[in-house]
Amino acid sequence: MMEKRRIGPFNATALTLGCMNLSHAYGTPPGREAAEALLRRALEAGVDFFDTAALYGFGSNESLVGAVLKPHRQHITLASKCGMTGVDGKKVIDGRPETILRTCEESLTRLGTDVIDLYYLHRRDFQVPIEESVGALARLVEQGKVRTIGLSEVSAATLRRAHAEHPITAVQSEYSLWTRNPEIGVLDACRELGAAFVAFSPLARGFLTGNLTDPATQLEPKDIRCQMPRFEPENYARNLKLLDDYKAIAIETGCTPAQLGLAWLLAQGDNIFALFGTKSIDHLDENLGADGLKLPPETISRLDDLINQTTVSGARYSPAIQSEIDTEDY
Template sequence: MRSASLGGLEVSRVGLGIMGMSAFYTGAGRSEAEFVRTIHRALDLGITHIDTAEVYGPFTNEELLGRALKGRREHAVVATKFGMVSYTGRPGFDSSPANVRLAVEGSLRRLGTDHLDLYYQHRVDPGTPVEETVGALAELVAEGKVRHIGLSEAGPATIRRAHAMHPIAAVQSEYSLWTRDPEAAVLELLRELGIGLVPYAPLGHGFLTGGIRSLEGLDADDWRRTNPRFSGGNLERNLRIVDEVRAVTAEVGATPAQVALAWLLARGGDIAPIPGTTRVSRVEENAGSDDVALTTEQLARLEALTPAAGDRHDAGGMAAIDR
């Protein structure tokens, strides 16, 4: 597996998001043994970049990763997030310095480690100036508890202010063939500042794999059942995107997931997607995207895909991003 650079932090070009092992998706919490095998297989394939967050579960996802990494911690770049759980009693998002201090200790304990390789503010806290949050994170860097700082779904002005306080290594945002939002302003700014981009949901929450053509088979509490792009007739409208990806897939001799990831990887060495999965077979498939080479013509065809129908989050979710 080749590597990518996130503001000086070297990670595998393809990472692993493990949120779905504990929350929000069909199959969450069903087989820890299988989940641990999946994480171990990722490491065996050279996938070093593993992403979690305290709110996934909550807490159980970090605990799972901590158990899976026993004896293998040195082979992993561990990324986690804070700010959507308040330990100070504040309602809503909490990135106050006091909460940052409490959150990091919990994550270190659950993950069974003495340091976090990449620590993200999960969502911008409108009640705390980002300078105060980053100031607290900078202290953790100085203490050796955090190696690199990240932001998730932050807007350009916030990114610039945060980076002026302390170098930001990575910004995490949804980015894929059906979510091109970072291209409007964020990606250019990140490259100006030397910050890497970590696309989450790079397979469109599983949609770009081609395996979802209806909501049948999804658990009743699967988050996608209420997501605007999967509901209200939009799933059927968006099938054209998968069908267009399949046309390229047939030429390349790869899977739709591999083509979708290869398109992202071709965007630059400062982009490191973290496709999520719970299964060994999917980890192996995703890792194979590192070897898929798309032609200029194929990249152009993917570039020209029609935009997805529907917002990528519900109203509350959309209000919490790009701040």
Template structure:
């Protein structure tokens, strides 16, 4: 597995997002042992970058990751997130110093470790100045409880303010052929400041694999059933994107998922996606994308695809994104 650097933090070129093993997607939480086996197989393949969060479950996903890496901690760049669970009783997002102290201790315990390699603010807390939040995180770095600081779904101004207090290693946001938003403002700021980008949902919540052409087969509580890009006719209108990915995949003798990931990797060495899966065969397929080299013509064809229709989150989810 190739590696790259996120603001000085060495990670595998492709990581593994563990969220879907526990929540939100069809089949989540049914067989923990399958998720544990997939994580361990990822380590065997050289995937070092594992991503979770306390809110996934809540708490159950961190516990699963902790069990999976037991005895193999030194092989892992461990990332988790705080701020969407308030341990102080405050409603809404909570990135106060008091909450951070409580959150990190819980995550360390569940993950079975004495340090977190990359600790993200999950969403920007509009009621707590980012300088206070990052100041407390800097204290945790000094104490050795965390090694690097990250932000998730933070806007350019917030990123600059945070980085002025303490170096930010990575920003996590949705980025793929399905969601090109970061290209306009986020990526230029990250590259100016030397911060890495960690795209979550790099396969468009499974859409870019080409296996979802309708909502049939999804669990009743699958998150995609309420996502604007999958509902109101937008799923059908967005199929032109995956159809072109399919066409390029046939030319490249690759799968659509591999093409989608290869396109993302071609956008820069400072980009380290974290596709999620519960299955070892899909994991092996995703990691093999590092060997796919798209031609200049293929990249151009994918670059000019019309954007997906529909917001990438529902109204409440979009309101929580700092812009």
């Protein structure tokens, strides 16, 4: 049995599968057969918490996930997101109540389910008061179409405003050794309000696996990392210098670099979930090998000193993308 943690009314695996990679953003997605095989392997291994969104593949990811998970629906926690979708082939942030209600109906159809366990507002729409967007999500709860509500990429202040409108079960944002933004305020706010924190990109978008040594040649042109400052040649060259000591700690610990990064994250609090994504069954199995791995306090301290917001080179996002999110920034 894999380790489980409490998220609202659910007990779900602390190692959580993010399904975006199977349809969206990280270069050419795998074929349908390979994607389905990866999802089935996750189920076989014991994963029972799966995350998708209306945006991913502009709906195709929800259709994929729904088709594979439908026979197991009563035994899994299913999360999806609204508020950021594809319109005419372009990403659009739209948190208006009418859009949220419509998107939910579309997602339910694609997912082949009557209810979504955890439904996030994918991005805050700065043109719409957060109370109005959360109010629409609350109506979905009243209608029985959504069981619990989450927020993605929000600040502590926005979380508190939203929680005053309706209880927030979880916040999803990027968190890893090299992205510490949640430590500014959101982690404390989650603990204060009793919300879980679901950390996406816990392996620093592949950096902490140790396998990505040359983004210029290893990444496809349409990979979202090509637009991220940390992956620009000069910054990445500096960041790579951190990996030798990091890999040495993994060897001392008796685990792979990926497992070390996941174990560090899960050690940050018992309300934290590690939401990782992959296209590879081998990498899936490797990541799941972090289940139950407990790091000594001195190892955690060494990792904190080695990779953090002051030792990593490059901003998390480009200025254009940073302007779309509500998270605190260093």
